[in-house]
Amino acid sequence: xxxxxxxxxxxxxxxxxxxxxxxxxxxxxxxxxxxxxxxxxxxxxxxxxxxxxxxxxxxxxxxxxxxxxxxxxxxxxxxxxxxxxxxxxxxxxxxxxxxxxxxxxxxxxxxxxxxxxxxxxxxxxxxxxxxxxxxxxxxxxxxxxxxxxxxxxxxxxxxxxxxxxxxxxxxxxxxxxxxxxxxxxxxxxxxxxxxxxxxxxxxxxxxxxxxxxxxxxxxxxxxxxxxxxxxxxxxxxxxxxxxxxxxxxxxxxxxxxxxxxxxxxxxxxxxxxxxxxxxxxxxxxxxxxxxxxxxxxxxxxxxxxxxxxxxxxxxxxxxxxxxxxxxxxxxxxxxxxxxxxxxxxxxxxxxxxxxxxxxxxxxxxxxxxxxxxxxxxxxxxxxxxxx
Numbered sequence: 001x002x003x004x005x006x007x008x009x010x011x012x013x014x015x016x017x018x019x020x021x022x023x024x025x026x027x028x029x030x031x032x033x034x035x036x037x038x039x040x041x042x043x044x045x046x047x048x049x050x051x052x053x054x055x056x057x058x059x060x061x062x063x064x065x066x067x068x069x070x071x072x073x074x075x076x077x078x079x080x081x082x083x084x085x086x087x088x089x090x091x092x093x094x095x096x097x098x099x100x101x102x103x104x105x106x107x108x109x110x111x112x113x114x115x116x117x118x119x120x121x122x123x124x125x126x127x128x129x130x131x132x133x134x135x136x137x138x139x140x141x142x143x144x145x146x147x148x149x150x151x152x153x154x155x156x157x158x159x160x161x162x163x164x165x166x167x168x169x170x171x172x173x174x175x176x177x178x179x180x181x182x183x184x185x186x187x188x189x190x191x192x193x194x195x196x197x198x199x200x201x202x203x204x205x206x207x208x209x210x211x212x213x214x215x216x217x218x219x220x221x222x223x224x225x226x227x228x229x230x231x232x233x234x235x236x237x238x239x240x241x242x243x244x245x246x247x248x249x250x251x252x253x254x255x256x257x258x259x260x261x262x263x264x265x266x267x268x269x270x271x272x273x274x275x276x277x278x279x280x281x282x283x284x285x286x287x288x289x290x291x292x293x294x295x296x297x298x299x300x301x302x303x304x305x306x307x308x309x310x311x312x313x314x315x316x317x318x319x320x321x322x323x324x325x326x327x328x329x330x331x332x333x334x335x336x337x338x339x340x341x342x343x344x345x346x347x348x349x350x351x352x353x354x355x356x357x358x359x360x361x362x363x364x365x366x367x368x369x370x371x372x373x374x375x376x377x378x379x380x381x382x383x384x385x386x387x
Contacts, residue, residue, distance in 0.1 A: 001017075002015040002016065002017055002037060002039070002092075003039065003092075004039045004041075005095065006094070006095030006096065007039060007040060007092055007093065007094060007095065008092065008093040008097075008102065009091070009092045009102070010091070010102040010103070012102075012103065013048065013089070013091040013092075013102060013103065015037060015046070015091060015092060015156070016037065017036060017037060018034045018035060018036055018037060019034065019035055019036075019037050019154055019155035019156050020032060020033075020034065020154060020155050020352060020353075020376075021033060021034070021035040021081045021150075021153065021154035021155070022081060022082070022083075022153040022154065022352075022355050023035075023079055023080065023081055024061075024062060024075055024076060024077075024078075024080050024081070024082055025076065025077055026076055026077065027062075027063055027064065027065070027076060028062060028063050030062065030153075030355065030356060030359075032353065032355075035079075035081070035150075035154065037155075037156045038150075038156065038157065038158040039092075039158070040092055040093065040094035040097070040158050041094050041095070041158075042094055042095050042096055042097075043094060043096075043097065043160055043161050043162075044094040044097070044158050044159065044160055044161065045090045045092065045093050045094060045097060045100055045158070045159060045161060045164065046090070046091050046092035046093075046156055046157075046158055047086075047088040047089065047090060047091070047106065047108065047156065047157050047158070047159050047164075048088045048089045048090075048091045048155065048156055048376075049086050049087075049088040049152050049154060049155055049156060049157055049376050050087060050088040050089060050105075050173045050375065050376060050377065051086065051087055051088070051173035051174055051176065051177050051373050051374070051375045051376075052083050052085060052086035052087075052152040052153060052177060052373070052374050052375075052376075053085040053086075053174075053177035053178065053181070053346075053371055053372065053373050053374075054083075054085075054358060054359060054362040054371075054372045054373075054374065055084065055085050055181075055208070056207065056208075056298075056362075057084075057298070058082055058083060058084065058085075058146070058359075059359065059362065059363050060298060061075060061082050061146075061147070062082060062359070067147060067298075068080070068082065068146070068147045068148070069131070069132030069147065069148050070132075070148065072132070080150065081146075081150040081151050081152075081153055081154050082146050082151050082153055083146050083151040083152035083153035083154075084110045084144070084145055084146030084147065084151045084152060084180075085110075085152070085177050085178075085180050085181065086107075086108060086151075086152030086157070086177060087105070087106065087107035087108065087167065087173060087176035087177050087179075088105070088106065088108075088157075089103060089104070089105055089106070090102055090103065090104045090105075090106060090164075091103075091156070097161060099161050100161060100164060100166070104166060105166070105167050105169065105171075105176070106159075106164045106165060106166055106167060107164075107165050107167050107176040107177065107179045107180065107328075107332065108145070108152075108159050108163050108164060108165065108180070109162075109163040109164075109165065109180060109183070109322075109323055109328050110126075110144050110145060110146060110147065110163070110180065110322055110323070111125050111126045111128065111142070111143070111144045111163070111322055111323075111324070112125065112142070112143045112144070112159075112160035112162055112163050113125025113126070113128035113130075113142050113143075114128050114129075114130040114141050114142050116130075117129035117130055123191075123324060123325040123326070124324045124325065125142075125324055126187075126320075126321045126322035126323065126324040127321055127324065128142035130142045131144070131148065132144075132147075132148045143160065144322075145157060145159065145163075153352070153355055153374070154352075154376075155352070155376050165179060165328050165329055165332050166332075167179070167332060167336070168336050170336070171335065171336055172343070173373075173375065174343065174346050174349065174373045175335065175342055175343050175346070177371075177373055178208075178212065178335075178342040178343070178345065178346065178371065179328055179331050179332045179335060179342075180322075180323055180328055180331075181208050181209055181212050181342075181371075182212045182215070182216055182328075182331035182334070182335060182342055183323035183327045183328030183329075183330070183331040183332075184209055184212075184296065184320065184322060184323045184327075185209055185212050185213035185215075185216040185217075185271070185296075185331075186216050186323070186327040186328075186330050186331045186334075187320055187322070187323045187324055187325060187327035188213070188271055188294040188296055188320040189201070189213070189216060189217055189220065189222075189269065189271065189294070190220065190327065190330070191324065191325040191327050192294070192318055192320060193269060193292055193294055193318075194292075195217070195220055195222060195268075195269060196221075197220060197221025197222070197223075198221060198222075198223055199222055199223075199268040199269065200222065200223065200224055200225075200226075200262050200267035200268045200269070201217040201222040201224075201225050201226070201267060201268065201269045201270070201271065202225075202226045202227075202228065202258055202267050202269070202270045202271070202283075202286050203217065203225070203226070203227050203228070203238075203243075203270075203271045203273060204228045204229070204254075204270060204271070204272050204273060204274045204276075204279055204282070204283060205228070205229055205272070205273035205274025205275070205276070205279070205297065206227055206229040206231065206234035206235055206237070206238050206273075207234075207273055207274075207370070208345050208370060208371050209273045209296055209297075210227070210229070210238075210271070210273035210274070210296075211227075211234070211237055211238055211241055211344075211345050211370070212241070212340075212342060212345065213271045213273060213296070214227050214238050214241045214242055214243045215241040215242055215340035215341075215342065216331070216334070216340070217242070217269075217271075218241070218242030218243070218244075218340070219242070219334050219339040219340050222269075223244070224244035224245060224261065224262065225242060225243050225244050225245075226243065226244065226245045226246070226247065226258055226261055226262070226267070227239075227243040227245075227246045227247070228246070228247045228248075228249050228254050228258075229246075229247075229248065229249065229274070230248060230249055230250055231368075232248060233368055234368075234370070235247075235248060237344055237345065237370075240341075240344055241340055241341070241344060242340060245261045247261075254282055254286075255282055255285045255286055258286045259286075265288050266285075266286055266287045266288035266289075266291060267286055267287055267288065267291065268287065268288065268291050268292070269287070269291065269292050269293075269294065270283040270284075270286050270287055270291070270292075270293045270294070271294045271296055272293060272294065272295050272296060272297060273296045273297050274297055275297035275298055275299045275300070276299075277299065277301065277303060277304075278304075279297070279299075279303075280293070280295065280299075280303050280304075280305050280317075281304060281305060281306050284305070284306060284309055284310055284313075284315050284317070285306075285309070287313075287315055289313045289314055289315070290313070290314045290315070290316075291313075291315055291316070292315070292316045292317075292318070293315065293316065293317045293318075294318060294319075294320060295317065295318065295319045295320070296319075296320055305317075345370045345371045346370070346371045346373060347367070347368065347369050347370045347371060347372065348361055348367065348369050348372045348373070349372075349373045349374070349375060350372065350373070350374050350375070351374070351375060351376075352374055352375065352376045354374070355374055358372050358373075358374050359372075
């Protein structure tokens with residue numbers, strides 16, 4: 001029988017003892033298996049996973065391992081379940097938990113920091129100094145579901161209450177999986193960047209974070225917001241999400257175009273989401289003196305940087321990891337208030353059993369896939385295109 005000392009359940013949400021879960025074997029290899037349903041401990045709840053979105057970082061982990069860190073090393077052949085952009089329903093409460101109720105719908109942040117290191121005390125728990133150092137003891141060190149502990153490509157998962165974000169019934173499961181993506185853009189622009197309404201922003205790369213970066217920047221009052229990329233269909237979605245201007249970098253010099261569109265001078269912020277080899281240098285040439293460049297992508301090779309230009313022009317570069325300082329809560333507020341429509345980037349939905357197909361669509365951009373969502377229930381075992 002499911003449960004443990006002090007754990008609260010509800011007969012309206014029956015819980016078995018095992019669940020379907022995808023497990024990472026060798027690089028690029030996923031296997032559907034059965035795992036015990038985890039039991040929440042103090043300050044934890046059990047979430048029934050209703051939907052999970054596929055992130056580009058999931059693809060990196062499945063194929064290359066990094067940035068996941070399991071038992072001090074790469075995650076292959078360690079009975080590890082990836083996936084981190086999930087939402088669901090609270091179905092069990094750990095001992096003493098009264099902050100959430102059984103039956104409540106939530107979306108989740110990834111990181112639950114150790115709460116003890118310098119960065120966690122500053123609210124930068126995604127930069128926890130004890131990242132990956134729990135080595136299987138989830139009560140110790142940093143915890144990041146889908147990175148250092150099991151993630152969401154399964155039917156149930158345990159989450160620390162600090163990682164939960166309550167969502168309204170008016171928000172669909174699919175939209176709720178996108179809150180964390182919007183939260184990443186929010187973190188980069190506000191908590192770390194200090195964006196003030198009226199400042200100018202360029203977003204490079206119209207992937208999920210880039211497109212929602214446009215939406216967040218515009219909702220925060222940025223002017224103008226410029227999106228650059230290579231795919232006209234994605235640039236068009238960027239327009240719908242609030243971009244004042246779009247630039248196809250294949251058709252013109254992107255730095256010259258940005259300055260032309262911004263009155264002949266560089267912008268205040270660039271959010272670099274493309275990971276392209278020349279993207280960082282282009283970004284530092286796009287900003288004005290004293291401007292800021294937020295790096296949100298994982299390049300696959302060492303990237304050249306014009307340090308002399310950065311120093312001479314007092315330009316600030318900073319990286320972001322995830323969605324720290326509770327930026328996800330602010331992103332959810334913007335979305336629930338309909339300040340922007342994140343569902344514009346959701347293109348495909350698959351059943352949990354079809355995860356390998358869903359990953360192929362996300363990885364190869366089949367049918368111009370942008371954000372692919374997997375649902376554990378309520379979806380037939382075949383592709384279902386988003387409305």
